[in-house]
Amino acid sequence: xxxxxxxxxxxxxxxxxxxxxxxxxxxxxxxxxxxxxxxxxxxxxxxxxxxxxxxxxxxxxxxxxxxxxxxxxxxxxxxxxxxxxxxxxxxxxxxxxxxxxxxxxxxxxxxxxxxxxxxxxxxxxxxxxxxxxxxxxxxxxxxxxxxxxxxxxxxxxxxxxxxxxxxxxxxxxxxxxxxxxxxxxxxxxxxxxxxxxxxxxxxxxxxxxxxxxxxxxxxxxxxxxxxxxxxxxxxxxxxxxxxxxxxxxxxxxxxxxxxxxxxxxxxxxxxxxxxxxxxxxxxxxxxxxxxxxxxxxxxxxxxxxxxxxxxxxxxxx
Numbered sequence: 299x300x301x302x303x304x305x306x307x308x309x310x311x312x313x314x315x316x317x318x319x320x321x322x323x324x325x326x327x328x329x330x331x332x333x334x335x336x337x338x339x340x341x342x343x344x345x346x347x348x349x350x351x352x353x354x355x356x357x358x359x360x361x362x363x364x365x366x367x368x369x370x371x372x373x374x375x376x377x378x379x380x381x382x383x384x385x386x387x388x389x390x391x392x393x394x395x396x397x398x399x400x401x402x403x404x405x406x407x408x409x410x411x412x413x414x415x416x417x418x419x420x421x422x423x424x425x426x427x428x429x430x431x432x433x434x435x436x437x438x439x440x441x442x443x444x445x446x447x448x449x450x451x452x453x454x455x456x457x458x459x460x461x462x463x464x465x466x467x468x469x470x471x472x473x474x475x476x477x478x479x480x481x482x483x484x485x486x487x488x489x490x491x492x493x494x495x496x497x498x499x500x501x502x503x504x505x506x507x508x509x510x511x512x513x514x515x516x517x518x519x520x521x522x523x524x525x526x527x528x529x530x531x532x533x534x535x536x537x538x539x540x541x542x543x544x545x546x547x548x549x550x551x552x553x554x555x556x557x558x559x560x561x562x563x564x565x566x567x568x569x570x571x572x573x574x575x576x577x578x579x580x581x582x583x584x585x586x587x588x589x590x591x592x593x594x595x596x597x598x599x600x601x602x603x604x605x606x607x608x609x610x611x612x613x614x615x
Contacts, residue, residue, distance in 0.1 A: 302553075303553045306549060306550065306552075306553040306554070307553045307554055312550060312554060312558065312559065312562075313562070313600075315546050315549075315550055316547075316550060316559060316562035316565075317562065317565060318542075318543070318546065319542075319543040319544075319546050319547050319550075319562070320562055320563065320565040320566040320569055321565075321569050322539045322542060322543040323539065323543055323566045323569070323570075324565070324566050324567070324568070324569025324570040324572075324573055325539065325569065325570075325573050326536060326539050326570075327403070327570040327573065327574050328570075328573050328574045328576075328577040328578045329532060329535065329536055329539075329577070330400065330403055330536065331403065331574075331578055332532060332577065332578070333350060333529065333532050333533065333536065334347070334350075334404065336524070336526065336528055336529035336532060337350060337522055337523075337524055337525060337529050338523060338524045339522075341404040341405060342404075343520070344401050344404075344520075345514075345515045345518040345519050345520035346515065346520040346521055346522065347400040347401060347404060347515075347520070348397055348400065348401075348511050348514060348515040348518075348520055349511070349512060349515025349516060349520035349521070349522060350400070350515075350520075350522065350533075351396045351397070351400045351508075351511055351515075352507075352508050352509070352510070352511030352512030352513070352514070352515055353508070353512055353522070353533065354508070354533060354536045354537050354540065355392050355396070355504045355505075355507055355508030355511065355537070355540060356504070356505060356508030356509055356512055357508070357533070357534065357537035358504045358508065358536075358537040358538075358539075358540035358541040358544075359501050359502065359503070359504030359505025359506070359507075359508055359541075360501075360505060361501075361537055361538065361541040362497060362500050362501030362504060362541045362545055363501035363502070363505065365541075366497040366498070366501060366545075374495070374497065374498050374501065375498075376494075376498050376499075376502050380494055380498065380499070380502075383486075383490040383494060383499065384499060384502045384503045384506060385503075385506065386486055386490075387483055387486055387487060387490065387499055387503040388502075388503040388504070388506040388507035388510070389507070390479050390480075390482045390483035390486060391479075391480065391483035391486075391487070391503055391504075391507065391544070392503060392504055392506075392507025392508065392511070393507045393510055393511060394475075394476075394479040395476045395479040395480045395483065396476070396507075396511070397511065398472040398473070398475045398476040398479065399415075399472070399473065399476035401472050402469050402470065402471070402472030402473040402475075402476060403473070404469075405469030405472070406469035406470055406473065414470055414473045414474060414477070415473055415476070415477050415566065415567060415570075416446075416447060416450045416477075416563065416564055416566065416567045417447075417474060417477050418477035418478070418480045418481045418484075418560075418563060419443060419446065419447070419560050419561055419563045419564055420443055420447070421477060421478050421480075421481030421482075422480075422481040422484045422485060422556055422557070422560035422563070423435070423439060423440075423443055423556070423557045423560055423561070425481050425482060425485050426484075426485045426488070426555075426556035426557060426560075427439075427557070429485075433555045433556055433557045438602055438603070438605070439557050439561075439602075439603050441602055442561060442598075442599045442600070442601070442602030442603035443561065443599060443603065444599070445595050445598050445599035445602060446561060446564035446595065446596050446598075446599025446600060446603075447564065447599070448595050448599075449564065449568070449591070449592040449593065449594070449595030449596035449598075449599065450564055450567050450568065450592065450596065452588055452591055452592045452595065481560075484547075484551060484556060484559075484560060485556055487499065487547075487548050487551050488551040488552070488556050491548060491549075491551060491552035492552070496545065496548035496549050496551070496552050497545055497548075497549075499548065500541075500544050500545045500548050501541075501545075504540060504541070504544070547559070557603055558603065561599060561600050561603040562600060564596045564599060564600065565596060565600075568592060568593060568596060572589075
């Protein structure tokens with residue numbers, strides 16, 4: 299184990315970097331909805347939403363490639379053998395995930411989207427262990443995921459004890475499909491990073507996916523007709539979220555098991571709920587006790603998955 303691997307596999311470092319990623323991703327929920335408002339994109343205008351996403355991810359790819367090249371002191375360009383891997387990542391991480399995510403988000407609340415999106419943790423753990431044989435599926439990991447998910451569910455209960463079970467395929471259903479696509483992308487990124495630079499993979503998959511979504515949105519009639527200074531700044535911030543968070547996440551996946559990193563994803567909806575309430579003025583129906591209990595359960599779930607004590611293996615790799 300080299301120094302870099304040792305540094306990036308330390309529990310405290312994994313926790314801090316993963317939390318930064320989750321906070322950034324959590325802020326995306328309200329920012330996307332604010333972006334729709336600033337650019338006058340309506341809820342049913344799917345192709346303008348895809349165009350908006352395409353511009354964001356093209357910028358994200360450019361940012362990653364530019365900063366990565368500056369740090370490396372040479373222009374980062376993928377090898378010929380890398381293009382197929384970049385295309386697969388781009389399809390799952392950018393094109394499929396965000397086409398479904400952006401349209402789904404337009405048909406449900408930022409808070410609810412962040413809750414449903416947490417199922418990607420379950421998908422990633424199961425896919426990495428059962429399909430790709432990257433991890434061992436253990437009882438402790440399953441229990442940890444369930445505990446973390448309970449924390450996410452609790453924060454979505456109203457003060458009256460009710461829960462919003464309304465489910466629309468074009469809204470909540472699309473968020474679930476987006477989550478599944480993201481889970482596959484995490485597993486592919488882990489696999490490909492074993493022999494590739496995760497910064498190169500991240501930058502070029504975003505650029506490729508962003509350009510494809512931009513062209514797709516324009517061809518099918520998507521338009522960005524209003525763009526003021528606030529909107530441009532927000533778009534750059536959204537690009538920064540993708541560039542910084544996904545690159546950090548990819549580096550963590552390179553040196554750690556998928557389940558060990560993915561479980562931190564339960565913090566994204568917690569950040570998403572709180573930030574949606576702050577910036578979108580969505581009513582906070584949770585009590586302080588609910589919020590604290592939710593955080594405790596999420597943290598307990600993360601600890602359960604990451605602790606090293608022996609436990610029953612449910613699926614051999």
